[in-house]
Amino acid sequence: MDEESVLAAHLQEIRRGSVVVACLAVLRQEHYGYSLLSTLEAAGFPVEANTLYPLLRRLEKQGLLTSNWNTDESRPRKFYTVSPEGERLLGQLAQEWEQLNSNIRAVMQDKS
Numbered sequence: 001m002d003e004e005s006v007l008a009a010h011l012q013e014i015r016r017g018s019v020v021v022a023c024l025a026v027l028r029q030e031h032y033g034y035s036l037l038s039t040l041e042a043a044g045f046p047v048e049a050n051t052l053y054p055l056l057r058r059l060e061k062q063g064l065l066t067s068n069w070n071t072d073e074s075r076p077r078k079f080y081t082v083s084p085e086g087e088r089l090l091g092q093l094a095q096e097w098e099q100l101n102s103n104i105r106a107v108m109q110d111k112s
Contacts (some may be wrong), residue, residue: 019047021097023055024082027065031079056080058092064089 001009022045026036033053035108039048059065070077082090 015045015047018097019045019051019055020059021090021093023052023059023094024064024086027080027082028087028090030068030079030081032079040108059086 018038022040022043023036026039026043027078031039033049033056036056037047037049040052056067057063060067060080064083065080065081067078067080070079
């Protein structure tokens with residue numbers, strides 16, 4: 001495996017762990033699937049549609065998102081937003097993320 005492939009594999013692992021946090025954070029404002037994909041990509045979190053849509057269904061099933069259908073336009077769209085439970089989880093995950101980042105910085109600076 002070449003160096004670029006190794007890096008890509010590890011970056012994918014990091015992104016996989018952070019996409020839930022990113023989705024919950026972005027969904028503090030209502031979005032439909034494609035809008036969420038675009039917003040995440042613009043924020044530096046490119047996610048494939050075949051990854052995002054199952055994730056949205058799972059988060060909704062867990063009670064972390066709420067959804068509603070908008071049929072006002074020619075094509076119905078399902079809009080998602082973070083639920084109160086999802087907002088609480090986002091706060092907890094954000095704290096854990098900050099602690100993890102702090103720990104990683106400390107390990108990276110440790111020269112012993």
